[in-house]
Amino acid sequence: MNKILQKERFSDKVYRFVVEAPMIAKSRKPGHFIILRVDEKGERIPLTIAAADEKAGTITLVVQNVGVTSAKLCNMEAGETLTDLVGPLGKATHISKVGTVLACGGGVGIAPLLPIVEGFKKAGNKVISVLAARNKDLIILEKEIRQWSDEVIVMTDDGSYGNKGLVTQGAEEVINREKVDECIAIGPAVMMKFTSLLTKKYNIPTQASLNSIMVDGTGMCGACRVTVGGRTYFTCVDGPEFNAHEIDFDEMIKRLGGYVEEEKAAYERFVASDKI
Amino acid sequence: MAFSKEYLTEQRNAEWRVELRQQIKNKERTEIERVKMPELDPVKRAKEQRIEVNIGLSKEQAVLEARRCMDCVNPTCIDGCPVSINIPKFIKNIERGDFPEAAKALKETNTLPAVCGRVCPQEKQCEASCFYTQKLKKPPVAIGYLERFAADYERESGQMSLPEVAEPNGIKVAAIGSGPASLAFAGDMVKAGYDVTVFEALHEIGGVLKYGIPEFRLPNNTVDAELDILTKMGVNFKKNFIVGKTASFDDLKEMGFKAFFVASGAGLPNFMNIPGENFNGILSSNEYLTRVNLMNASDENFDTPVLYGKNVAVIGGGNTAMDSVRTAKRLGADRSMIIYRRSRQEMPARIEEVKHAEEEGIEFMNLHNPVEYFSDEQGRVNRMRLLKMELGEPDASGRRRPVPIEGSEFDIPVDLVIVAIGVSPNPLIPAALPELKVSRWGTIEVDMETMQSSIPELFAGGDIVRGGATVILAMGDGRRAAAGMDDYLKSSKY
Numbered sequence: 001m002n003k004i005l006q007k008e009r010f011s012d013k014v015y016r017f018v019v020e021a022p023m024i025a026k027s028r029k030p031g032h033f034i035i036l037r038v039d040e041k042g043e044r045i046p047l048t049i050a051a052a053d054e055k056a057g058t059i060t061l062v063v064q065n066v067g068v069t070s071a072k073l074c075n076m077e078a079g080e081t082l083t084d085l086v087g088p089l090g091k092a093t094h095i096s097k098v099g100t101v102l103a104c105g106g107g108v109g110i111a112p113l114l115p116i117v118e119g120f121k122k123a124g125n126k127v128i129s130v131l132a133a134r135n136k137d138l139i140i141l142e143k144e145i146r147q148w149s150d151e152v153i154v155m156t157d158d159g160s161y162g163n164k165g166l167v168t169q170g171a172e173e174v175i176n177r178e179k180v181d182e183c184i185a186i187g188p189a190v191m192m193k194f195t196s197l198l199t200k201k202y203n204i205p206t207q208a209s210l211n212s213i214m215v216d217g218t219g220m221c222g223a224c225r226v227t228v229g230g231r232t233y234f235t236c237v238d239g240p241e242f243n244a245h246e247i248d249f250d251e252m253i254k255r256l257g258g259y260v261e262e263e264k265a266a267y268e269r270f271v272a273s274d275k276i
Numbered sequence: 277m278a279f280s281k282e283y284l285t286e287q288r289n290a291e292w293r294v295e296l297r298q299q300i301k302n303k304e305r306t307e308i309e310r311v312k313m314p315e316l317d318p319v320k321r322a323k324e325q326r327i328e329v330n331i332g333l334s335k336e337q338a339v340l341e342a343r344r345c346m347d348c349v350n351p352t353c354i355d356g357c358p359v360s361i362n363i364p365k366f367i368k369n370i371e372r373g374d375f376p377e378a379a380k381a382l383k384e385t386n387t388l389p390a391v392c393g394r395v396c397p398q399e400k401q402c403e404a405s406c407f408y409t410q411k412l413k414k415p416p417v418a419i420g421y422l423e424r425f426a427a428d429y430e431r432e433s434g435q436m437s438l439p440e441v442a443e444p445n446g447i448k449v450a451a452i453g454s455g456p457a458s459l460a461f462a463g464d465m466v467k468a469g470y471d472v473t474v475f476e477a478l479h480e481i482g483g484v485l486k487y488g489i490p491e492f493r494l495p496n497n498t499v500d501a502e503l504d505i506l507t508k509m510g511v512n513f514k515k516n517f518i519v520g521k522t523a524s525f526d527d528l529k530e531m532g533f534k535a536f537f538v539a540s541g542a543g544l545p546n547f548m549n550i551p552g553e554n555f556n557g558i559l560s561s562n563e564y565l566t567r568v569n570l571m572n573a574s575d576e577n578f579d580t581p582v583l584y585g586k587n588v589a590v591i592g593g594g595n596t597a598m599d600s601v602r603t604a605k606r607l608g609a610d611r612s613m614i615i616y617r618r619s620r621q622e623m624p625a626r627i628e629e630v631k632h633a634e635e636e637g638i639e640f641m642n643l644h645n646p647v648e649y650f651s652d653e654q655g656r657v658n659r660m661r662l663l664k665m666e667l668g669e670p671d672a673s674g675r676r677r678p679v680p681i682e683g684s685e686f687d688i689p690v691d692l693v694i695v696a697i698g699v700s701p702n703p704l705i706p707a708a709l710p711e712l713k714v715s716r717w718g719t720i721e722v723d724m725e726t727m728q729s730s731i732p733e734l735f736a737g738g739d740i741v742r743g744g745a746t747v748i749l750a751m752g753d754g755r756r757a758a759a760g761m762d763d764y765l766k767s768s769k770y
Binding site for chain 1: 477555702
């Protein structure tokens with residue numbers, strides 16, 4: 001049982017939660033994720049840790065309302081408790097001093113990007129962050145990212161904030177301007193795919209953090225299979241970060257839709273049940 | 277940990293047992309026919325995911341079956357039991373109608389009798405070593421059915437006895453994973469007075485007993501009742517905790533833990549690495565069974581989804597394959613098929629499971645092997661290519677090697693494929709302990725007598741050592757590890 005201590009609304013569909021988890025707050029590293037269950041009938045869903053406060057014994061999670069579990073979670077308030085929460089899971093991001101790091105975050109992907117940006121900055125790198133979303137409302141954690149970045153470029157699809165355009169346009173502008181030694185991309189699969197194609201063109205080593213479907217998150221089920229460099233890996237224990245240039249994104253995108261019909265039906269039942 | 281010969285003889289010479297032996301002549305005993313397990317009707321049960329197939333013996337059936345046991349001078353059955361149950365003692369208690377005493381005798385060495393009475397391959401263990409099998413060439417005493425009877429009787433009576441527990445010695449030990457190996461370990465250690473904590477990564481205690489074995493074979497409440505006894509004996513259970521991740525071994529040492537038993541299981545499903553295997557609708561048996569058993573995915577009141585198939589192919593011939601294919605049938609498949617590359621004779625699944633599967637209308641495509649999968653535009657599997665096989669010379673396992681018949685490929689329509697071809701050791705613990713000695717398959721190397729690893733305070737057992745075995749072998753490991761750790765802690769200054 002993990003208590004929600006704070007809840008903050010980022011937009012209609014996106015919320016930030018600070019949750020009590022003292023051991024995880026102490027042991028987690030950038031790139032790690034957790035798995036939680038909202039209630040006794042709930043699904044196990046993975047969420048990347050956006051921040052942690054070891055002294056307070058808390059971790060921060062950012063949740064986008066996209067299905068039954070995330071809707072239930074977004075309906076919860078400070079003071080309520082999550083039935084189960086386990087972690088930290090996955091391999092931590094490999095952080096070292098490489099020179100200039102280009103950090104690309106799309107939508108809620110900005111949340112898991114935050115500790116990685118912080119890590120690279122603290123390791124002595126120059127960090128340039130490109131934050132992208134459909135509109136101004138969906139650009140999250142800008143202030144926090146700014147704290148650990150030498151420069152922040154904001155891109156919105158509709159031009160309601162920052163520059164109008166896609167993440168790749170912001171990233172390419174940087175690449176054309178100066179030498180980039182490493183790129184990190186976290187966001188929707190399509191966004192990571194195109195960021196990866198861009199940096200491949202310029203031969204910039206790139207890591208992408210995958211949000212595959214998972215059940216246990218400990219290597220037991222294999223739901224999170226992904227093809228990287230022609231081999232099958234499990235996102236939960238071998239990832240979640242992989243060499244983006246070798247990821248089969250088309251397969252990955254298809255696999256994300258593996259339960260789409262079942263999820264849609266469940267969401268309709270959920271809405272009809274008036275619990276929303 | 278096994279009983280001494282003297283002790284067993286002394287027990288056998290108890291007045292009541294002598295009297296019981298004299299009541300019926302052995303010849304009469306051997307003329308009784310082995311009991312048949314009452315079962316649910318196959319047509320009805322093939323729709324019920326959560327109702328047990330085997331109904332269990334009645335009191336009368338159990339007493340009659342218990343009479344078949346001749347209470348041998350040299351009870352070879354005990355040698356066939358990985359946890360050394362005093363088999364004649366519990367069976368003779370059933371014969372005299374003292375069922376609670378029978379359950380007590382079971383619990384002297386077995387933490388999970390109701391579980392073992394259901395899922396142990398008795399035909400390969402105690403029953404294979406029974407005098408009837410060995411010398412009379414007759415069907416053995418139904419030791420497994422009787423074990424289940426005694427354990428169920430006690431549980432249903434609502435008066436479960438607690439095994440005796442020694443004075444607490446205040447020494448903290450940890451078990452990692454909460455499957456059968458850990459539970460057997462925890463039972464023995466708590467009896468010996470240790471302060472035992474069992475750490476589990478998932479949100480439920482029980483490991484494979486909960487996520488893997490379906491309720492039509494092992495109901496969850498049966499497992500829970502046995503877990504409840506362990507809790508009452510003083511075992512602490514910590515869920516949602518991954519040793520090596522949530523906290524390190526060093527953290528646990530700081531918290532006072534003096535020794536560790538690693539039984540984290542073989543939680544890494546194998547795939548065949550053939551083209552198309554990552555299409556949607558192709559999943560491991562672990563994923564399929566976890567969704568249905570642990571997450572209740574087939575119940576609309578639960579949030580976890582599961583895929584339903586009309587034409588379901590399950591790859592493999594083990595118990596997990598049988599569990600998966602019978603689950604698919606119960607969830608409404610038109611065709612549920614086993615695709616197995618050898619013949620029925622080489623199948624590792626228990627005979628009873630294969631029999632039950634056949635009765636329920638499972639199709640067996642033996643001597644077939646998948647070579648490729650095909651999908652629709654959305655990436656969902658819709659067809660698989662099979663290759664016919666024939667049997668060649670015996671291989672390292674002693675079973676005849678399957679050899680492909682060239683040019684024999686053909687396609688069949690499938691919309692759900694469950695891969696049940698075995699598991700590899702879970703990498704989380706070895707990854708957390710770089711100095712731990714592991715084999716090239718990733719299993720932890722231990723002394724099989726004491727189950728001690730290359731790290732003195734770390735013991736291991738179950739599938740993380742064996743790479744994929746049975747509930748009862750894991751429990752045997754747990755018991756040996758408990759004895760080994762007890763010796764270690766008593767003899768070292770730690």
